[in-house]
Structure formats: C-alpha cells, structure tokens
Amino acid sequence: MAKPKVATTSLAGCFGCHMSFLDIDDRILKLIELVDFDKSPVDDIKKFTGRCLVGLIEGGCCNEENVRVLQDFRAHCDILISVGECAIAGGIPAMRNAIPLEECLRESYLKGPTIYNPTKTIPNDEEIPLLLDRVYPAHEVVKIDYFLPGCPPSADTIWEALTALLNGKPLDLPYPLIKYD
Amino acid sequence: MNHTFTFTIDGVEVRGRPGQTIMQAADEAGIYIPRLCAHKELVPHGSCRVCTVFVNGRPQSACTQPAAPGIIVENETEALLAIRRSLIDMLFVEGNHFCPFCEKSGNCELQALAYRFGITAPQHPYLFPKRDLDASHPDIFIDRNRCILCGRCVRASRDLDGKNVFQFVGRGPGKRIAVNAKAALADTDAARTDRAVSACPVGAILRKRVGYAIPIGQRMYDAAPIGSDIEAVRADPHQ
Numbered sequence: 001m002a003k004p005k006v007a008t009t010s011l012a013g014c015f016g017c018h019m020s021f022l023d024i025d026d027r028i029l030k031l032i033e034l035v036d037f038d039k040s041p042v043d044d045i046k047k048f049t050g051r052c053l054v055g056l057i058e059g060g061c062c063n064e065e066n067v068r069v070l071q072d073f074r075a076h077c078d079i080l081i082s083v084g085e086c087a088i089a090g091g092i093p094a095m096r097n098a099i100p101l102e103e104c105l106r107e108s109y110l111k112g113p114t115i116y117n118p119t120k121t122i123p124n125d126e127e128i129p130l131l132l133d134r135v136y137p138a139h140e141v142v143k144i145d146y147f148l149p150g151c152p153p154s155a156d157t158i159w160e161a162l163t164a165l166l167n168g169k170p171l172d173l174p175y176p177l178i179k180y181d
Numbered sequence: 182m183n184h185t186f187t188f189t190i191d192g193v194e195v196r197g198r199p200g201q202t203i204m205q206a207a208d209e210a211g212i213y214i215p216r217l218c219a220h221k222e223l224v225p226h227g228s229c230r231v232c233t234v235f236v237n238g239r240p241q242s243a244c245t246q247p248a249a250p251g252i253i254v255e256n257e258t259e260a261l262l263a264i265r266r267s268l269i270d271m272l273f274v275e276g277n278h279f280c281p282f283c284e285k286s287g288n289c290e291l292q293a294l295a296y297r298f299g300i301t302a303p304q305h306p307y308l309f310p311k312r313d314l315d316a317s318h319p320d321i322f323i324d325r326n327r328c329i330l331c332g333r334c335v336r337a338s339r340d341l342d343g344k345n346v347f348q349f350v351g352r353g354p355g356k357r358i359a360v361n362a363k364a365a366l367a368d369t370d371a372a373r374t375d376r377a378v379s380a381c382p383v384g385a386i387l388r389k390r391v392g393y394a395i396p397i398g399q400r401m402y403d404a405a406p407i408g409s410d411i412e413a414v415r416a417d418p419h420q
Contacts, residue, residue, distance in 0.1 A: 082302065085279075085280065085281050088301075088302045089278075089279075089302075089303075089307065090307065090309075091279070091281065092279070092281070092282070094279075094307075094309065095277075095279065097307075097309035098277070098309055098310065098311040098312070134309065137302075137307065139302065140306055140307070144302075146301075147301035147302035148301070149301050149302065151280070151281035173299070173301070175296065175297075175405075175406055176403070176404060178296050178299060178300075178301060179296075179403075180280035180281070180286065180292055180295070181280045181281045181283075181286040181287065181397070
C-alpha cells in the first residue's frame, strides 16, 4: 500500500513553523517511513502530484497568491491544519490590518526614513501578487480542520499532531503543548 | 449572624458564610470558578461573565451572587464550558491580542483561560480594531489593543491606590479605558508601583523596561493551568 502523503507550505509566514517542524530531529527518519512528502519546501516539489492526507499551512493570506495556494491545498488535502499564530490569527503580518493599505505602501516605498526611490513609484508589476486589503487567517479563507497554536508550535506539538492523525487517533493536545507564543 | 450554612457546587457540599459570594465560598472549598474581572482584593464588578454559574438553574455571575443555604450551583458543565469558551473567544477577536510578542504572554489571565479551556483557535472572525497606545508616562504604558475592559485598574486605582487614575469612557463598541488627566497618562499621578498596574490581567497596562524577564517554561501558566492554586486546596486532605 502506498504511503499517505503530506504537503506543507509557508504563506504569509516567516518559515519559523517549518524550522520548528524540522526540529523533530531524528524523528524525521521515522516520519519518512510513515509518509511521503508531496508539494512542500522540504523536498522542493512545486506542484501537487496527487491526493494528500495532510496539508500543513504556515502563515495567513496577505496576497492573492497566498489565497490561490491555500485553495489549492484545500482541494488536494483531506485534512488541512493551520500551523502557528500567523495561520490562525494573522500574526505579525496582521499588524497592518488596522492601517489602510495605501498608507502601508506609501510608508514602505515613499515616506519611510530609509527609502531610496528616485522614481517615486510603488511597485505594480503584474508578476507581483496583489496585496489583499488586510491579512486573513487561513480559516477565514478556506475550511481548516485542525489548529496547532504557537509561535512556532513546538516540534513536539507538530509531532504529536502528525502521529495522532496518521494513526487515525483524535487530535487532543495536552495542556503544556497549547501555547500561543 | 456568624453561623455557616451549606450548599452544593456540581453536587459537592460546600460551606458558606453569610455575606460571602459563591466565588468566595468556592475558593475556600478549593473549587475553581474561572474568572477574569474578579480579583481577590477588589470589589466585584460582574462584567466579564466568565464566572457565570447556574444557580438553581439560572445563570448568575459567581463573583457577585451571594452564597445562600441550599442553593444548587452548576460550575463545570459542558454548557457552561461552551459559554465561557465563547466569552474568551470574543475577547480575543474583539481586540488585537498578538501573544507571540506580548510581554505578558505566559502570565496573562486571558491567555491562561484559553489554555485551560483547550482553545486552539477562536470560532469568531477577527475584528482587528484600530486602538491606540499611550506611552507618555516614563515608567508605565497603556496598550488599548490588549484591553479587555475588565475594570480592574479602575477599581485598584480608586480603592487600593487612592488615586482614581483610570475610568471608562464611551459606550458599546466605543467603550475604552481613559486616564484622569487633560491629555495623557504622563499627566496623571500614576506610578510604577501602583496596584492598578499589577492588577491588569492582560498586557494592557505594563511597566516599562521589564520586557521578557521570566524565561519560557518558568512563567506563571506554562506548566499548570490557571486555577490550579485554588484546586490544590481541595486536593490537600489536611484542609
């Protein structure tokens, strides 16, 4: 029987959750016996090759590309998990949510104290994904099945969740593993 | 009028004295009723409703409702857990609670209640309100992004510090904590050592130059859930 597949992605995140995932250390050898990786920065597969059992989402949605990737994950994964503060609540990127987008761009490209921008242009190439009006947590864009809080969630939290799901057990995090920081 | 009486909480017989609230009697008996705006040294406010219990089938806030002979109190039921989770959820989405960089994280009562209730993500959409910050004072600051309007600072400043530095202004969604001065916190007689500062259950009123002083793992709610100290009373057979 083919091994179940796991896909991961980092949207508006810092890759810290992926780092924490790698922090499972030598347990990754055990994981490789249990699963194959599909689309993920771990193996650098860019496009889904088929149906996946679990998708791990790091980061919320700050631009249209994030939304497309997230929808693609929802379409290909049986179980979708929000991993970390940014996916669950928007996190640091969502600090811009109380500031109008226009003001953010003006500060970043025109008014900021360290800006060098002689043409006074705000980047607007069609190759650059359009920013959303604000940063959205993953579950406000697609249906999310489980949440692993933390910044990042500890390696133990991620391991606990993956092994529970791969063994068909309910995901019930013990008290010390539910942390928002 | 000093005689005690008994009533039950979740079927357990509890002793009460005239003048005690349900919460005070429960604390003495080692039964934890979750709470946010209640504070042992402050007059009850009854505003957060996290301590809601059913008294003879009717919802009441345990911090304000007097204990009475023979009442039947429900505390740890599925229905009440659902109500309390929802209240904590709403407090999270109504403000801007960025736990990862908040200095109060690990010692925050709002966060600790969410941990205790096993909340991994809120069920309501985030509002991301625009709130302001007052860092004018040399030693303390107010970050209204994190304020949950529990009123503990109002009561502590008035009753423990004797200063009346804080007060609520506005109504409904516009309600916020204000300072008793023309412009800002710096214009008040608030001080670093005020009880109003330490009474804040969240990171809304903090001392400056403290930062992340306690390492992760040793903070108040890292290992044991909030309320464990009260529950320990019950676990101790010598009590």
